[in-house]
Amino acid sequence: MSERHDDSRGWLSRSAAACCAAICLGLIFACASLDATQVERARAAVASASADGNVDASRSLHFREANRHLALAEKALDAARWQEEVDHEAYMAATLALVAQARAETVALNAAASGALDQARRETRSTQRQVSRAARRARALQANVTERGMVLTLGGVLFEFDSAELKQDALLSAARIAGFLIASENREVVVEGFTDNVGTGEYNLRLSAERAEAVLSALVDAGVEPPRIAAAGFGSRYPVANNETEEGRAINRRVEVVILEPGVAASMALRGR
């Protein structure tokens, strides 16, 4: 009876040991099979943020938090704790690393945009200054924008009376016009001379042509290629003021320089063509 009892106890203890061993093995197996996929993803995300030059590792709160969660995930994985805990910490690490990276990139982009806008403002101010300066110069040259192009009128006071020789002021104006033409390679220019109605038509025609030629020469001397300029005299034709008054006649004694629109040939743009 006693032997049977001992046998029974031995069987029970063997069964208990087997059960314990099975549970231990099960636990070991379960622990060993913890999935590290999320941790690997988190490691990659944190490494990417760390390598990102925009992320300030010491100042970014999100980056520091991502590192903290990654450490917790690693610890939970090493200690073979619950999968849910490992995955949670890894998820937090990966997400916060992405937040750190996105925020740092946003700051960098905002700085770049701000720089570009500052540059645009500077360029716009410079453009405004250039336009204002050009407008002042154009006014000084008595420039008018017409269908033919920009017309600059060199008044009769720029010539000696009954002479085709340019005065010093006229040479200065011609130099300015030449500067414009040199800078605007695709524009040609027409120089047209006019007189008042005093004197014969033939004389006036010759004088106006000589004055136009004088301006043409001044432009060429200032550096404009001759093929870009056409010149002609029209005598007392095309008056712009009343020839009955001295003031009107003075206005009619003039040379007009027409700066043509880009692509328009000077030879085709003279009056009467």
Next chain:
Amino acid sequence: MTTRTLHAGRRTVALTAAILLATACTTASGVTGQNAIAQARYALFDAEAGGAEQMAPAEMALARERLVLAEEAVGQSKPLRAARLARESTATARLAIAQAQLAQAMMQAAEAVRVERDAGALLETTEEATGGLQ
């Protein structure tokens, strides 16, 4: 009072203390879960207000999904799981905001570059057109 009675009294006190401690811990976990859910709701609201719905719809959907799961976990008396899910929801909502801000910054930067290019071209054209009138 006998020694047996004394021991029984101590056991009762210890048991009561253990029950109280367990209840307190459970309640604390529940409160933590509720707090985390409240934070997640606020983060989602913040993300919606920041235009994340349009700019980062995938992240917003993920954040909402985690919040729903967190609320379900509260209903199933799983406060720790609820707190974890709620924290994940909050982090995802923050990612949605960050992505939305990044998308806006990208658009603004592209626009700024375009404005700068136009201003540069205008300046160049002006210089060409007014060269002789400077």
